[in-house]
Amino acid sequence: MIDVKEQINSVRRDLGTRTLEAGEARVMTISQAYATHLEDLWEVVTDPQRIERWFLPVSGELREGGKYQLEGNAGGTITSCSRPRSYSATWEFGGQVSWITVTLTEEGDRTRFELEHVAHVDDHWNQYGPGAVGVGWDSGLMGLALHLSNPEAPRDQDAIMAWSASEDGKLFMKLSSDSWAEADIATGADPEDARTRAENTYKAYIGEA
Numbered sequence: 331m332i333d334v335k336e337q338i339n340s341v342r343r344d345l346g347t348r349t350l351e352a353g354e355a356r357v358m359t360i361s362q363a364y365a366t367h368l369e370d371l372w373e374v375v376t377d378p379q380r381i382e383r384w385f386l387p388v389s390g391e392l393r394e395g396g397k398y399q400l401e402g403n404a405g406g407t408i409t410s411c412s413r414p415r416s417y418s419a420t421w422e423f424g425g426q427v428s429w430i431t432v433t434l435t436e437e438g439d440r441t442r443f444e445l446e447h448v449a450h451v452d453d454h455w456n457q458y459g460p461g462a463v464g465v466g467w468d469s470g471l472m473g474l475a476l477h478l479s480n481p482e483a484p485r486d487q488d489a490i491m492a493w494s495a496s497e498d499g500k501l502f503m504k505l506s507s508d509s510w511a512e513a514d515i516a517t518g519a520d521p522e523d524a525r526t527r528a529e530n531t532y533k534a535y536i537g538e539a
Contacts, residue, residue: 332472332475332476334498334501334502334505335505337471337472337475337502338468338502338505338506338509340362340363340475341360341361341362341468341471341509342359342360342361342362343358343359343360343460343464343509343510343513344358344359344360344513345357345358345359345460345513345514345516345517346359346517347517348448350448350450353450353451354450354451355448355449355450355451356448356449356450356451356455356460357446357447357448358446358447358448358449358460358463358464358467359444359445359446359447360444360445360447360464360467360468360471361442361443361444361445362442362443362471362474362475363437363440363441363442363443364440364441364442364443364474364475364478365439365440365478366440366441366478367436367439367441368414368415368434368436368441369414370441371434371441371443372413372414372415372434374474374477374478375432375434375443375474376392376413376417378392380477380481382485383477383481383483383484383485384470384473384474384476384477384478384485385400385470385473385474385485386400386401386402386403387400387401388400388401389401390405391408392408393408393411394408394409394410394411394417395407395408395409396408398419403423404421404422404423405422405423406419406420406421406422406427407419407420409429414434415433415434415435416431416432416433416434417431417432418430418431418432421447426449426450426452428447428448428449428450428463429447429448429449430445430446430447430448431445431446432444432445433445433446443471443474445467445470447463447467449463456527457527457530458527458530458531458534459510459511459514459519459524459527459528459530459531460510460513460514461506461507461510461511461527461528461531461532462531464506464509464510464513465503465506465507465510465531465535468502468506468509469502469506472502473485500536503532503535503536504532507528507529507531507532507535508525508528508532510528510531511524511525511527511528512524514527514528
């Protein structure tokens with residue numbers, strides 16, 4: 331699959347806060363630079379056939395104002411689109427609404443994929459911290475790296491599930507959870523609380539919660 335430690339270390343993770351009409355929200359930002367050009371990465375993150383190869387099958391109208399639905403996951407509305415640089419959408423899942431923005435930036439012969447996810451603070455956040463969504467996005471960025479290394483390969487869900495249960499898969503979940511704890515601490519969270527939330531996240535992902 332992929333070198334777990336190298337992948338974890340290739341990702342930038344940041345946290346911030348934002349005040350919305352409904353109250354306090356957390357802003358989670360994750361990014362990675364890939365060895366491809368801007369137009370190719372734009373196609374990777376907007377074309378349904380390519381999205382399916384690295385993330386999940388998606389249906390709907392992938393245009394500004396259109397509705398989308400990821401298979402077995404979130405859906406929502408695409409609220410803005412500025413080809414080939416960025417798009418924003420609502421992220422609606424489990425009765426909750428949050429917001430994502432994807433931005434692509436050229437960095438020499440590479441292109442950086444950055445995703446910002448804004449979500450209200452709730453009991454789920456208090457129990458699991460940023461890793462509750464961060465680990466999932468870490469997995470997405472790893473899928474993106476794998477896809478770009480072999481663009482024609484189909485997404486193999488059985489292989490993904492088997493890898494997730496392997497020692498490498500568990501190590502990935504652990505390192506991702508711990509990295510989000512460190513990002514939490516860097517923004518002023520109590521270290522013990524942040525690491526407890528990260529451990530809760532890790533156990534949930536490996537089925538020990």
